[in-house]
Amino acid sequence: MGASEGLTEWVRRASQGQASAYSELYRRTRPLVTRLVGGFAQLDADEVEDVIQETFVRAFRALPRLKEPGAFESWLLSIARNRARTRLERKSSTRRLEEDVADPEPEPVPHIPEALQLERDIAVVRRLIAELPEGEEKRTVHLFYVEGELSAREIAEKLGVGKSAVTMRLERFRSRIKRELLRRVLAGRWE
Amino acid sequence: MKHLDDGALGALSRREPEAVAYFATHLAHPCETCEAFLATHPGPGLLDGQVDSLLLGLAPTGASAPPLDEVGLARVRRELRAHRPAAGRWGMVAGGLAACLLAVVLLPRMRVADPVGQEGSAVEWTGEKGRLARIALELSVVARDSAGVLRRLDPGSSVKDSDVLLLRYHATEAGTALLFEQRQGAAPELLGHFPLVAGTHDLQGPQGLAGVSLAGEAGPVTLWLVGSTGAPPEAETVSEMLEGGSGAGPQGQGPLAIIRFDVSVRSGQNRP
Known part of the structure; x- marks a missing residue:
């Protein structure tokens, strides 16, 4: 299970302006965001911290507009991935600064489809692994997803390979999972 | 054969039946072209977040709740309030200044910050040594301007928003300290945790000499240094205590040494 259990109520409270609810959301979700950003091995520790901060600032600013509290975790992680990508792309100068990866808008965020809820069963992913x-x-x-204790940088050191190679492996695997989930969503929900 | 591209992703986001039917079949088999596209393009919808949530959920989670990263949260709050880009809004900056230089400036002026009589002081603590705590603290502050020039400050001094405040303390015991910044009418915000060493030292964290950036500040600003001999108290509890003006320590946290230093921040553009 992810860290989404019990988040919904805190999201509702935060939307109503409870400061302590923001603290609780931050406490519960920062580890996930940190792990996600830690998958981008080219980012150093300061850059990782910047991305994490920027993620929460953007999410908390837009939180009152999030219509479906149950979508918070996915929405937050989408923002984190976009921020990390943007930071990497700026770092490598492969994009112009103004070509920022846009965050998903909170307004049209749909409720997570039931079919996808079922897909959250980690057995599917374990099989693919x-x-x-x-x-x-x-x-x-x-090392990164199942054991979950090392960042991509640490894995690169452990395996004695380049940082980019580790990120590339993780992204390649992730794209397979994304294809598989997209297919299942298309077949189960939208058909 | 059609592969995923921006147009197809748009069609799927709009749930166009033809696109949905085609890609539900096409994506049933590995497709390097589509996977490469999905790897570099966000969406549709929150699919990326859902994928990451699923993948990150594979690892075992700790039995206990994760601790709150108070410093990180304080930075987020500060940024939220400022409505400014992240760069330049960090409360704490690492100072590259040699500690000995700071010592030369500060040692002759080491003193107990006494808020009594300071304008805008709304709390009753005097900051006197040993008043309520097993550990006693003294605090001195210098301002470093944009040219690197240092000047010692008295409580209530006027400083520029381009200045960085550098802190030096004297502690009677080893311990830990929380540093808070408080603007007029606002709650104190945690800037960081710091180890305290008995004697007179620069306030220093793992990343070096600590300084408080005043960028974006205006008007009265108070720095609170809260020391304890044991584990650091809950920052949120201390913050509420400081805001409430209560001199009693947090329940179960033991006695604290609390000292404040007030400055008045003015815009550098208005400098006489």
Whole structure:
């Protein structure tokens, strides 16, 4: 399970302006955001901290407009990924500064479809991990997602490979999961 | 064969039946082109967040609730209030100044900050040594301007918003300290945790000499240094205590040494 349990009520309270609810949301979700941003090995510790801060600032500013409190965690993580990508792209100068990756708008955020709720069953992902051929990619995915104790930078050091290689492996695996979930959402919800 | 692109993603976001039917079938099999597109393009909707939530949920979570990163939260709150970009709005800045230089400036003026009689002081603490605490603190402050020039401050001094305040303390015991910044009419905000060493030292964190940036500030600003000999007290509790003007320590936290230093911040553009 993710860290979304019990978040909904805190999101509601935060939307009503309770300062302590923002603290609680931050406490509960910062570890997830930190792990997500830690998957971008090219970001150093200060940049990771900047991305985390920017993520929460953007999310908390827009929170009162979030129509579906149950979508908070996914929405927050989407923002975090966008911020991390933007930071990386600016760092590598592959994009112009104004080409910022836009955050998902809180207004049209839909309720998580029931079909997708079922997809949250981690068995699907575990199966896909198990099906990966033995090798460095599987090892990297296992260290980062299954064991969950090392950042991508730390994994690069542990495996003796470049930082970019670790991020690339993680992103490649993640894109497979994203394709699989998108297919299931399309088949189960929108058909 | 059609692969995912911006147009297709838009069609899926709009739930166009033809696109939905096609890609539900097409994506049933590995497709490097579509996966490469999905890896570099957000959406549709919150799919990215849902994927990350699922993946990050694979790892075991700790049995206990994660501790609150109070410093990080304080920075977020500060940024939210400021409505300014992240750069330049961090409350704490690492000073590159040699500690010995600060010592030269401060040691002759080391003194107990006494809020009594200071304008705008709304609380009753005097900051006197050993009043309520096993650990006693003294605090001195210098301002470093944009040219790097240092000048010692008396409580209530006027400073520029381009100044950085550097702190030096004297502690009778080793311990830990919380540093808060409070603007007029607002709650104190935590700027950081710091180890305290018995004797006279610069306030210093893991990243070096600590300084308080005044960028974006205006009017009365109070710095609170709250020391304790044991584990640091809950920052939120201390903040409420400071805001409430109560001299009693947080329940179960033991005695605290609390000292304040007031300055008045003016815009650098209005400097006479």
